[in-house]
Amino acid sequence: MKEGYVQSARHGGIHYVEAGSGKPLVLLHSNGASALQYRFTLDEFAKTWRVIAMDMPGHGDSDPITHHYSIEMYAESVVDLLDGLKIERAAVAGDSVGGSICIALARDHASRTQPVVISECPLRAEKDWLATWPRIEASYSDPTQSMDEVKARLREATPDILARWNIDRRKAGAWAMIDVMRAMREFDAIGALKKFKGPATVIIGAKGNALSNRAAYEEAVGKSNIAVLEGCGHFPMLDDPALFVREVNRLLAGATK
Secondary structure, eight states: OEEEEEEETTTEEEEEEEEEOSSEEEEEOOTTOOGGGGTTTHHHHTTTSEEEEEOOTTSTTSOOOOSOOOHHHHHHHHHHHHHHTTOSOEEEEEETHHHHHHHHHHHHOTTTEEEEEEESOOOOOHHHHHHHHHHHHHHHSSOOOOHHHHHTTSSOOOHHHHHHHHHHHHHHOHHHHHHHHHHHHHSOHHHHHTTOOSOEEEEEETTSSSGGGHHHHHHHHOGGGEEEETTOOSOHHHHOHHHHHHHHHHHHHHOOO
């Protein structure tokens, strides 16, 4: 694994790690995480792809954000990363907010990013966001979480996972993490799903946040482009890294518009 930076005029320094060779696959992490959320999958992905895991702006070792970012702006940062690495087109897989970014990429930048894998991205109406907002603020206003809090979200939480989890959340900070949730709340993901210009696929954790949206995703991308991962929750790359890699590879190989 090696790491580097791309300097973007719009988004500052964008940090990434990469491994392998071949066609490029970009991995987008969830809110409050970093490229290292995929550390258990990189070696396996590298057998097939030139796999590139990026730190989204305001996270990891990318430059901090100093104002509100929209999902569309995060999508622009992915395109700027590709420009900086002189990559014409790449497959992209993203989890949670990374999935929202993949939806925006499939709508606005399909010539550069296809196919996409939308992993564990909940589709909430405004009333649902309003109902869950107090829990969201409570979850992200304190970056450091306890082992019990992390265990509640993962199949198995180890001391190593807890340490990385909290390092990444502290690097992002409370304001940036809550701002990401604001971006997801403002983004019309359901409307964007109807405006895809390229092939898209979906991963849903059988114990995750997006299971209730399965019908909407089936309507948008087709049943054959969806995988439900048994035993996985909102973070399948941590719950079952081998299964996540296998299903991402399968979906990308068979992606249809």
